[in-house]
Amino acid sequence: MAIVTTTEMFKKAYDGGYAIGAFNVNNMEIIQGITEAAIEEKAPLILQVSSGARKYAKHVYLMKLIEAAIADAEESAGFDLPIAVHLDHGDSFELCKSCIDGGFSSVMIDGSHLPFEENIKLTRQVVEYAHDHGVVVEGELGRLAGIEDKVNVSAEDASYTRPEEVEEFVGKTGVDSLAIAIGTSHGAYKFTAAQCTRNEKGILVPPPLRFDILEEVSKRLPGFPIVLHGSSSVPQEFVKMINENGGKMPDAVGIPEEQLRKAASMSVCKINIDSDLRLAMTGTIRQYFNEHPDHFDPRQYLKPARANIKKLVQHKLVDVLGCNGKA
Ligand code: G3H
Ligand code: 13P
Ligand code: ZN
Numbered sequence: 001m002a003i004v005t006t007t008e009m010f011k012k013a014y015d016g017g018y019a020i021g022a023f024n025v026n027n028m029e030i031i032q033g034i035t036e037a038a039i040e041e042k043a044p045l046i047l048q049v050s051s052g053a054r055k056y057a058k059h060v061y062l063m064k065l066i067e068a069a070i071a072d073a074e075e076s077a078g079f080d081l082p083i084a085v086h087l088d089h090g091d092s093f094e095l096c097k098s099c100i101d102g103g104f105s106s107v108m109i110d111g112s113h114l115p116f117e118e119n120i121k122l123t124r125q126v127v128e129y130a131h132d133h134g135v136v137v138e139g140e141l142g143r144l145a146g147i148e149d150k151v152n153v154s155a156e157d158a159s160y161t162r163p164e165e166v167e168e169f170v171g172k173t174g175v176d177s178l179a180i181a182i183g184t185s186h187g188a189y190k191f192t193a194a195q196c197t198r199n200e201k202g203i204l205v206p207p208p209l210r211f212d213i214l215e216e217v218s219k220r221l222p223g224f225p226i227v228l229h230g231s232s233s234v235p236q237e238f239v240k241m242i243n244e245n246g247g248k249m250p251d252a253v254g255i256p257e258e259q260l261r262k263a264a265s266m267s268v269c270k271i272n273i274d275s276d277l278r279l280a281m282t283g284t285i286r287q288y289f290n291e292h293p294d295h296f297d298p299r300q301y302l303k304p305a306r307a308n309i310k311k312l313v314q315h316k317l318v319d320v321l322g323c324n325g326k327a
Contacts, residue, residue: 005105005136006084009044010177010225010269018322019264022046023313024088024274026053028065029302033309035069039077041324043317046270048088051095059102082327096126100135112140116165123173141169142181144230146190163216170221177225177270180217182210184230188252188275196253203236204253209263218267225269232275233257241283245290257320264321271321280312281305
């Protein structure tokens with residue numbers, strides 16, 4: 001199967017009350033871990049590439065690795081894995097155009113930092129080019145806190161999506177999906193300790209997501225696919241693994257899984273996960289080095305890292321997103 005757009009995936013996810021996982025990819029092991037999990041779970045998949053990932057690995061390497069993953073699924077599992085390849089947080093028309101010309105099936109144009117009218121204008125420009133080339137577009141309204149392509153958005157600069165703006169934005173831009181801000185945040189430190197309470201084990205409990213905003217948006221855009229960024233749950237097992245093996249990640253905290261499950265059962269059709277994969281990879285490698293200080297072969301430590309990414313993605317597909325068996 002060739003690379004697909006998200007149109008069909010989102011329609012089925014909306015109707016079925018589940019969400020598609022959009023996982024950020026940066027190298028071969030991450031791509032293999034994710035796609036092997038999706039093959040085993042028969043789950044449709046979005047692999048997304050940030051401009052940072054594109055600079056790190058080069059567009060052509062990532063495309064070829066994804067094509068290889070699709071070919072491997074066909075060959076080894078006899079299974080057509082539907083994969084959409086998406087530009088994450090595109091910040092200019094030129095970047096979006098380059099990804100569209102280079103074979104991506106979906107792009108995000110993130111004009112969320114711009115004034116409303118300018119966001120509309122830029123997004124519309126990308127939509128026109130993308131639709132002419134059979135590619136779908138994700139826009140964004142509202143601003144998440146945390147780190148985005150090296151830019152740190154402070155909690156004060158973050159802002160929830162204003163539901164009263166969504167119909168005009170979608171109507172005037174023609175976007176195919178909309179990312180909204182309801183309290184998720186990028187990175188592994190999503191909330192300061194002051195924003196959280198602590199449970200009986202001393203673990204930080206973040207403030208709940210604003211489901212009232214999601215409900216209002218869904219009411220205004222019936223049947224329209226909503227996207228959640230910043231949706232890593234920051235598994236404490238990996239934070240612990242990092243901290244016990246020479247790392248230092250105090251108070252790293254993510255979005256509770258039951259809240260993501262609830263969002264997936266509503267109009268959220270795409271849930272973005274990146275930081276959790278990085279934690280799994282780094283935790284596994286740190287532990288490996290601690291246990292085998294004399295080893296130096298990258299295959300020895302990348303293999304368990306890839307296996308833990310696969311295990312984590314399987315857990316997300318089955319227990320959080322509910323998209324297993326939907327491919
Ligand atoms: O939302 C941002 C993503 O996690 C991408 O991160 O820019 O470090 O690749 P990156
Ligand atoms: P996390 O940092 O929570 O994984 O969010 C990833 C994301 O939104 C990518 O666009
Ligand atoms: Zn994001």
